[in-house]
Amino acid sequence: xxxxxxxxxxxxxxxxxxxxxxxxxxxxxxxxxxxxxxxxxxxxxxxxxxxxxxxxxxxxxxxxxxxxxxxxxxxxxxxxxxxxxxxxxxxxxxxxxxxxxxxxxxxxxxxxxxxxxxxxxxxxxxxxxxxxxxxxxxxxxxxxxxxxxxxxxxx
Numbered sequence: 001x002x003x004x005x006x007x008x009x010x011x012x013x014x015x016x017x018x019x020x021x022x023x024x025x026x027x028x029x030x031x032x033x034x035x036x037x038x039x040x041x042x043x044x045x046x047x048x049x050x051x052x053x054x055x056x057x058x059x060x061x062x063x064x065x066x067x068x069x070x071x072x073x074x075x076x077x078x079x080x081x082x083x084x085x086x087x088x089x090x091x092x093x094x095x096x097x098x099x100x101x102x103x104x105x106x107x108x109x110x111x112x113x114x115x116x117x118x119x120x121x122x123x124x125x126x127x128x129x130x131x132x133x134x135x136x137x138x139x140x141x142x143x144x145x146x147x148x149x150x151x152x153x154x155x
Contacts, residue, residue, distance in 0.1 A: 001079050001101055003038075011035055011081045012105055012137040018045040018058060019083050019144055025050045029144045032058035032082040034066045034075065034099070041078070042066035058082060059090035063097050074098045083141040085112035085134070091120035094130060101131040105141025 003011070011033055018031025022045040034042040044061030048054060059082055066075050079101040080094060085108040094102060102114060102121060113120045114132050121130035 001077065003035075003079070007038070008081070008103060008133075008136045011040070011079075012083070012103070012141070014040060014043070015058075015081045015083050015105070016137065016140060016144065018043050019141075022046040022058070023144070023148060029148050030058045030082065030084045032062040032080060034062050034078050034080050036070075036075075036078045041069050055089065057087065057090050059086055060093055063093055063099075067097070076100065079103060081136075084108050084145060085114045085116055086121070087111050088113040088118060088120065091118070094121060095126060095128045098128055099130060101133070103133045103136055105134075105136055106138050106145065107134065 014033045015031040019029040022031060023029040027046040027049050030046045032044045033040045042062045042065040044058045044065060046058050047056040047061060059080065067073055075097045078099050080099050081103045083105045085104050086094060091113040104114065107116045109116050121132050
């Protein structure tokens with residue numbers, strides 16, 4: 001699970017591709033990939049509007065797909081790459097899935113639960129703690145969100 005900077009950037013670019021899929025569906029552009037043994041085993045993107053399901057955040061979709069592909073609810077030895085800091089719901093799901101490491105691109109100052117507003121993933125009161133790394137392709141990850149909301153305000 002110790003990836004080089006180049007590998008981390010490559011996986012985050014794949015998460016950004018997922019964010020672009022969300023954007024194509026007029027969703028908040030957040031994308032996620034889950035990696036095991038250096039290979040992407042699952043992908044996800046925000047799909048609340050598309051699927052009319054409130055919980056369809058990128059991380060939830062990726063976790064559900066990884067559970068199916070791994071045939072286990074435990075996603076041990078996996079790393080989750082996501083373009084934006086996970087929210088409370090997604091941080092809870094990450095912990096419940098026993099994912100040991102999360103790498104995210106940009107902070108979510110208004111709703112983040114992995115260091116910004118809350119710090120669920122590393123809270124010592126919980127039975128599962130997650131290693132968190134931030135800032136991989138931060139400008140690109142923040143930029144797609146900023147562009148989305150700037151365009152939405154113009155409408």
